[in-house]
Structures are given as C-alpha cells and as structure tokens.
Amino acid sequence: MNRIINDPDLVVEDAIEGYVVAHPEFFEKTDNSRVLKYSGSEKKGKVGIITGGGSGHEPAFLGYVGKNMVDAVAIGEIFSSPTAGAFLDAMKAADSGAGVACLYGNYAGDNMNVKMAIKKATAAGITVKTVVANDDVASAPASEKEKRRGVAGEILMWKIGGAAAAEGYDLDGVIAAAQKAINNCRSIGVGLSSCTIPAVGKPNFHIEKGTMELGIGHHGEPGIKVVPIETAKEMAETMLHPIMEEGLFEPGSEVVVLVSGLGATPVMELYIYYAEVERLLKAKNVKIHRCYVGNYFTSLEMMGVTLSVMKLDAELKKLIDIPARSLGLVQE
Amino acid sequence: MNRIINDPDLVVEDAIEGYVVAHPEFFEKTDNSRVLKYSGSEKKGKVGIITGGGSGHEPAFLGYVGKNMVDAVAIGEIFSSPTAGAFLDAMKAADSGAGVACLYGNYAGDNMNVKMAIKKATAAGITVKTVVANDDVASAPASEKEKRRGVAGEILMWKIGGAAAAEGYDLDGVIAAAQKAINNCRSIGVGLSSCTIPAVGKPNFHIEKGTMELGIGHHGEPGIKVVPIETAKEMAETMLHPIMEEGLFEPGSEVVVLVSGLGATPVMELYIYYAEVERLLKAKNVKIHRCYVGNYFTSLEMMGVTLSVMKLDAELKKLIDIPARSLGLVQE
Known part of the structure; x- marks a missing residue:
C-alpha cells in the first residue's frame, strides 16, 4: 500500500501536527501531546464534552472538536484506545466547573481507560459521567445490547450532547440527552x-x-x-x-x-x-x-x-x- | 473493484438523484437531467456563475453549487465532458440578466462544448464570458501555459468568482477576478x-x-x-x-x-x-x-x-x- 507518510510509527504525531497548524480555529494543544482541546471555548460553567478513540477514523474523533460539539479529545494510536492518562487530561482540559460528559464508544480498551481516568478525575475534584455508544446492531443481538460496539452513531451522540451543553443543560441533562440519542x-x-x-x-x-x-x-x-x-x-x-x-x-x-x-x-x-x-x-x-x-x-x-x-x-x-x-x- | 452502485451505466443519474434528495438546500433540478441549479438563488441582476465537467471528481463539480459559489453546473459522464446542450442549459439556468461567467477547466471536450454552448446562448440573448483554468504545472511548460490542464485550483477560481458575483461585480469584473485567481x-x-x-x-x-x-x-x-x-x-x-x-x-x-x-x-x-x-x-x-x-x-x-x-x-x-x-x- 503506497502511503503519504513519514515514519510509519509516527503517523499519529505527524497528523496531529498538521491538524493543529491547519486549524487553529478548532484545535489548541495541551500539555499532553495526545489531547487536543477546542480553541474557541469561552463559556465558563458549561458542561465539558469529551471523547476519545483510536486514530485512522478521521475526521472522527478529533474532527468533532468545535463549536457546540466536543470540547476535548483523547487520541489513540491507529485503531487503539487512547491511554487512561489521555482521557484524564481531556477531562481536565474540558472541565470548567460544571462537570464533564465523556461520550465514547463501547470497546474494551476505551472502557478500561475511561474507568481509570474517571477515578483520577474524581480524586482531582472533577465530576465525570459517561455515555457508552452501542449503536452497531451487527455486533451483538438486541438481548445483549450492552455488548454492542459504538460506530458512526457516535457522531449523532456528540452532536446532541454538544448542543445540550451549549444550551446550558447541566451534567445530568447532557448525559440524559446523549444517552437518549444513542438509545434511539x-x-x-x-x-x-x-x-x-x-x-x-x-x-x-x-x-x-x-x-x-x-x-x-x-x-x-x-x-x-x-x-x-x-x-x-x-x-x-x-x-x-x-x-x-x-x-x-x-x-x-x-x-x-x-x-x-x-x-x-x-x-x-x-x-x-x-x-x-x-x-x-x-x-x-x-x-x-x-x-x-x-x-x-x-x-x-x-x-x-x-x-x-x-x-x-x-x-x-x-x-x-x-x-x-x-x-x-x-x-x- | 467492489462498488456501491446499481447499473454501472447509470451511476451518474443515480448519484444525481441522491444529491438532489439529500440536499434540497443546494440543488434544484432543471429540465435538463444533467444540469443542476442552486436552489437558494435569489438575487436578480447578479452575474451567474457556472461550471461543468466530468463526474467522478466529487465533490467537484456539483459540490460547489451554493451560496456565493456556483449557480448552475453541467454534469458529464464519468471523466467525460458534459454536452454542449448541458453547458447551454446551465448558462440559461444561471442567467438573471447580468450575464454568465463560465469558469471551467482546460480540457479538449469542455473547450469544444463550451464554445458551442456560447454560440447558442449568445443567439438566445445571454452574454457569456469564460475563464479557462490551467493551474497544473505538470501538464505543459510555462512557455505553453495555454496547454496546461485545470485541476484543483478550479475550486479557488469558483470561490473567487462566486464571491465577486455576490459582491455585485459586473460580468467583466467577475471574469477579471476569476482570471486573476487562476493566473495566481x-x-x-x-x-x-x-x-x-x-x-x-x-x-x-x-x-x-x-x-x-x-x-x-x-x-x-x-x-x-x-x-x-x-x-x-x-x-x-x-x-x-x-x-x-x-x-x-x-x-x-x-x-x-x-x-x-x-x-x-x-x-x-x-x-x-x-x-x-x-x-x-x-x-x-x-x-x-x-x-x-x-x-x-x-x-x-x-x-x-x-x-x-x-x-x-x-x-x-x-x-x-x-x-x-x-x-x-x-x-x-
């Protein structure tokens, strides 16, 4: 497969560099090289929306950072979960006192790392609640819906969650709206x-x-x-x-x-x-x-x-x- | 090559159907099934911007029909020029009395068909002027710039031409701006x-x-x-x-x-x-x-x-x- 890359082991780093330099209107770097935050964020007291996932799905996940959408994103290797540290730093980047809604997809690595990140975020005084997308009907029968993977329906979940936060919903309200989006x-x-x-x-x-x-x-x-x-x-x-x-x-x-x-x-x-x-x-x-x-x-x-x-x-x-x-x- | 199509000979028709049904905010059908016009067009007396080209380059060409962009587009078969009739009908669809700027790429078929269309448009009382994009430096030396093909620089030409028309430039002004865009x-x-x-x-x-x-x-x-x-x-x-x-x-x-x-x-x-x-x-x-x-x-x-x-x-x-x-x- 012919590709447009430099070092195959550094595609994620190199791509992030490109996103940031091309789109200062969306992306602001953080101290964690695998976490980007929305550069246009202004509203103190708004519920922070975060997500995260493996790279290679672009524009997901980072392409949904923006106005009335996602406030910070944790970026993993190609097709791999971001680390717990990246999820934690995204939570910190997105929190402005009203708590953080972590809206992500149902994959083993993401589940584990989000859980670890929440423990540390809670210890740091940040309230985090989650919605786990499981929209893929092919991945398990309806009777085992909790086993289903999250796929492109996540974009609709982010859209709804981001809009709810922008409208001034509190954390429980944002979570309820995003959960309804993915349930539907x-x-x-x-x-x-x-x-x-x-x-x-x-x-x-x-x-x-x-x-x-x-x-x-x-x-x-x-x-x-x-x-x-x-x-x-x-x-x-x-x-x-x-x-x-x-x-x-x-x-x-x-x-x-x-x-x-x-x-x-x-x-x-x-x-x-x-x-x-x-x-x-x-x-x-x-x-x-x-x-x-x-x-x-x-x-x-x-x-x-x-x-x-x-x-x-x-x-x-x-x-x-x-x-x-x-x-x-x-x-x- | 595995594809998502119905009849290989009808991909252009079938795709147009999808564009129109998905995006009524952009596309309005015309009497010519290979011509779409901007559905949001309001301004009488604005210079009409048209383009046209082969299919398979999506979102080009039809994806640039819209607000402050292209007013009508002639759609060809995959990688083939639209017919002279389609260019003519696009000119008719885009004209609101101030003339039409036909901004297209330098390909033999397009050149021939646009020329024929202009003859008929002129006979019908529509003033049409053209800019022929030739931004591809690889296609001929600088000394034979008129032989160069138009490629993605056409998008910048449409953006500039569309903005000039929206700003109220007259036909000569729109043509001069679009020509400068592609010259630069x-x-x-x-x-x-x-x-x-x-x-x-x-x-x-x-x-x-x-x-x-x-x-x-x-x-x-x-x-x-x-x-x-x-x-x-x-x-x-x-x-x-x-x-x-x-x-x-x-x-x-x-x-x-x-x-x-x-x-x-x-x-x-x-x-x-x-x-x-x-x-x-x-x-x-x-x-x-x-x-x-x-x-x-x-x-x-x-x-x-x-x-x-x-x-x-x-x-x-x-x-x-x-x-x-x-x-x-x-x-x-």
Missing part, C-alpha cells in the same frame, strides 16, 4: 475492501473480490456474514432490515440518517446508496428530518459504507438542529 | 494508485507498488515521471519545487493553500502532508492566509494528493474570505 440510534456497516495500518504494512483482513461483509466493524471486526456483492438498492435493503427489526422506527416517526463512507468509497457511491435508503424509508412512512452523507467516520482506506438511523423526539429534533462547527461537521 | 494559482498532483471507472470495470492505468507518479492528471493522464515512493516530507518538497519555480510566490507573499486527496487517501495522511508544506512555505517566508485540506477534488478511489497554491493580493484576500456555503466547501 441504530447502525450497521458493510465492508467492500480491507485497509492497511501503516506500521503493519499489510491488509488488516481480507474481502474477496465480488463479495461484501455485512456488519463489519470499524476495525475490520468480523461481521454477520460474507455475501456476494449486492447492488446499492439491495445493500440498502439488507442493511436497513436489521435496523428496522429493532422495532424503534415505526411508521410516522421522524429520523436523522447518517451515511458514512469508510474511507475509499467515492462520494458519488454514497449518494447512490443514500437515494435508495431514502426511498425505502419513505415507503415505510419514516420521515428523514435531516441527513448527513459523506466520509464522517472512516477506517483508513477501507471501501464500504455505514448506515445510522436515529429516531427524533421534540428534544432531539431541537438539539440536532442547533448550529455546530467542527472539521467534520459544519451546520448553520 | 499553481497546482501539481501525485498518484499513488489507480482508479476504476464503474462501466469499464478495470483500473484506468497502473501504478506499481513502491512508486508514485509525479504530475499525474485527474483522469490518470501521464505525469512528468514515475519515481520510487517518497516520504510525505520529500513529496512536499518534490511537489512544491516546480510550483515555486514559476517565480510567482516570492518571499513575503501571502497565499491560499489547497491540499486535496484524490479519493482514497486517508484524511490523516493529507494532514501529515500539509504539515510539511506549511513548514516549507514558512521557511521560504511565504505566509499561508488560509488553507483547505480534505477531499475537495477527487478521482474516484485514486490514492494520491494534489497541492494548489494561490497568491493573494488585497482583492483576492477580501474575496477568498467572504463566507460561502456548498456541499464541498462551507466557510463562515
């Missing part, structure tokens, strides 16, 4: 090709030409099944089916749809796919209030697409519509 | 891997593992040379060298830098590369007033990066800073 969200992905971690130098896994893997994870975690590649229309049906089976999106409901490429998927294909999703939801009398289509949560240069659907109530609808500004999401 | 802009690309046109089904060209093609075009047009793959730092030097050799970017000058991935390049690599470009320009005492880093002008799922540098004067600086809103570029 279901996601699934398909992988069409693999990706290569620079320091490893060979593909992370393998997908045969002419096949696709339904339910693949953001790091190539095995999906539900490998099937012959489908048309965009069939893919939309195949992916929407397990989402609708959750029983959440009844006729008449209003939703947000997020379609994300996994890195190498041409933008035009994401829109071909989105048109099919829109048709299917319309036929089920589910109204799309707002959509996001693009490379929002990637896996290096993987080919594929993820679909996330979040059901709205009056509160979520108000919060999703609040303007936001970050590298990965600009909304006026 | 130099670009070059490197390709690290090929791409596959859906209807063709096999790679468009070939790049050996461990090599890169300097000066490659947006459709895989042969570059200056194939060399062993370099580090991001070396690539930045190799690409900046011919740009600086043009003698335009003297010490003390202020510039806009646009770094675009070609489709499959992970975002983190674009920022690793950008950090190197920034360091090199700083060392040459060239000040970056504004930067754009992302997948702004792609070639399906090609791996690679393009670098565009535009020198600013007081007018261009004012125009580049005017807010804009489109799918591919949001600036507040």
